[in-house]
Amino acid sequence: MHPAPSVIIFSSLSGAGFGLLFFLGFGFPTVTGWVAFVFYLIAYALAVGGLMSALFHLGNKKNAVKSYSQWRTSWLSREAWCAVAALLVMGLHAALQVFFGTTVAPLGWIGAILSLATVFTTSMIYAQLKTIPRWNQPATPAFFLAASLAGGALLSGNVDAALILMVVLGAITAWHWIKGDRRFAEAGSTIETATRLQGRVSLWEKPHTGENYLTHEMVYQIGRKHAAKLRVIALALMVVIPVAVLLIFGPHHMPAIVAVLSHLAGVLVQRWLFFAEAEHVVGLYYGAHGAKRAG
Amino acid sequence: MTALPSHTDKKLGLVIDLDTCVGCHACVTACKGWNTQNYGAPLSDQDPYGKPSGTFLNRIHSFQSQPETGLARTTHFPKSCLHCDDAPCVTVCPTGASYKRVEDGIVLVNEDACMGCGLCAWACPYGAREMDQAAGVMKKCTLCVDRIYNENLPEEDREPACVRTCPAGARHFGDLGDPTSAVSLLVADRGGVDLMPEQGTRPVNQYLPPRPRDTIADVMTGDEDILAPFLAPVAEDPKGFLGWLDRALEKL
Known part of the structure; x- marks a missing residue:
């Protein structure tokens, strides 16, 4: 899939933002006044x-x-509802804390749950797609939620929770990659099921000499040769460096900033790979995914 | 709503004969011609004299299939929207622009409601939906809904442009929900198949597989080839001057 920068930035940054709202909503930490602002x-x-x-x-x-x-049917529509509901409820909660110094705990809890629900609905937009087997697995919502919670814990200064959540995130990401590498074969779509022709089938001629919307958007191949290196870079930036920095230097301001920036950069790399590595079955009609034969 | 209807009264669709299609792309041109001038945003092209690309609702791929024994064969493979019963493109739509008609099963996009997010194109396994790069809305085969019911057209023209134009008769249009219709009988007779059945989309459009080849053996391999005796090597072991030349060249 084409890794559109707008979508990668959206899912990485808003994930961390909603993760921070989750911790603030549950009162970890409970803040008022300027700090809350x-x-x-x-x-x-x-x-x-x-x-x-x-x-x-x-x-x-x-x-x-x-x-x-x-x-009723669309995860993208549900995401739109959850996002607005979460931002409105948390906005009210925040206004009470910032301007009136009042914390209405149940309001924060509702906002926190809506914030996490927003991340879940985002992840289901991808996980629901049978046409992209790498995304169509339970590890997809798991890693969106883990990334959001780990980022939120880091930003809210819950260092112990952040350390645990980042390790969990690393494990879930590895699970997503290992399982994801097998998903295309498991889904069972091949050039033979796509064409229903007998014998060993290969593309003889494309429908047109140039590219089209489909090949731009869904038959994206660039960057896969560096996938293994990028996976190591993503894990190092997202988990290993922030965990090491926090353990060695302790929860002080400068190490925390380094940990947050490194973590967010790692999530961006991981999210880029999430798109760039994803194989859409329509590629079979364009002669792609030849090496992904089942069995 | 983008919920799918529990059933449709009719299942209008295409039957595509892979045995007959000659890969001339006339249906591609007819489709683009009709649909760029009629319902909805025109089908734009980008950079036509540089690196051309454009929106098409129907495209012809060509595949080579190599059987266990014998020669490979080429199959021209037209592909457009299959108007699936379980259309995944419809249910993912957040705005309600995508829908499947109860009365005839045609899957359509209401361009006035489409926000151009592209999620329906991701959900389609067949690549049947393309976002028009000029209009920013999703385009797809309408089964020429503005032809098939159009009483301003002569009756013989009230079928999709691709079917009307096909010079080989490789495309058939009809109600696949009616087991007695001509297209349903054709599918039963020729063993029509679904594309990517494992995706669970239950497509309405059916593909008729190429018929088996006849029994004449491939050129140069069988007794039935009338030219074979003339094509056999004349002298296995050359003698005389040619024999001397052959041996001399071997030694060099």
Whole structure:
């Protein structure tokens, strides 16, 4: 799949932003006044900034408001509802904490659960797609949620939780990669099932000499040769370096900033790989995924 | 709503004969011609004199298939929207722009509601949906819904443009929900198949596999080839001047 920068930035940043809102909602830490203002500013900048970035991905932005209509069937519509609900509830919670010094705990809990639900609905947009077997597995929502919680714990200064969650995130990411490498063969789509022709089938001639929307968007091949190196880089930046920095230097400001930046950079690399490595079955009609034969 | 109908009264669709298709791309041109001038946003092209690309609702791929024994064969393979019963492109749509009609099963996009997120194109295993790069909305085969019910057209033209134009008669249009229709009988007779059945989309469009080859053996391999005796090597072991030349060249 084509790794569109807008979508990668959206899912990485807003994931961390909603993760931070999750911890603030449950009162880890309970903050008021100026401290609360700074925390919520960071959380909203990440969450809303990410959502705005996703809006740039649309071909016909004026109809974006219609995406609230199909929550019964569409995960993308559910995501839109969850995001707005989470931002409104947490906005009220934040306003009470910042301006009135009052913490209404149940309001925060509802906002926290809605924040995490937003991340879950985002992940299900990808995990529901049978056409992209690498995404169509339980590890996909698991790693979106783990990344969001780990980022949120880091940003909210819950160092012990962050250390555990980052290790969990590393394990889930490895699980997603190992399982993901087998998913295409497991799904069973081959050039033979795509064409239903007998014998060993190969593409003889493409429908056209140039590229098209489908080959740009879904038959993206660049970068796969560096996939193994990028996986190591992603794990190092996302888990190993932040964990090491926090364990060696302790929970002080400078090490924490290094850990947060390294972690977010690692999540971006991991999210880039999530797209660049994903194989869409339509590639079979364009002669791609030849090495992914079942059996 | 983008919920799928529990059933449709009719299942209008295409039957594509892979035995007959000659790969001329006339259906591609007819499709683009009709659909760029009629319903919805035109099908744009980008950079036509440089690195051309453009929106098409119907494309012809060509595949080579190599059987266990004998020669490989080429199959031209037209592909457009299959108007699936379990269309995954419909249920993922967040705006309600994608829908499947209850009355005839045609899957359509309401361009006035489409926000161009592209998720339906991701959900389709067949590559049947393409986002128009000029209009920013999703385009797909409409089964020429603006032809098949169009009483302003002569009756013989009330079928999809691709079917009407096919010079080989490789494309058939009809109601696949009616077991007595001509297309349903054709599918039963020729053993029509679903594409990618493992994806669980239950496509309406059916593909008729190429018929088996006849029994004449491949050139140069069998007794039935009338030219074979003339093509056999004349002298296995050359004698005389040629024999001397052959041996001399071997020694060099």
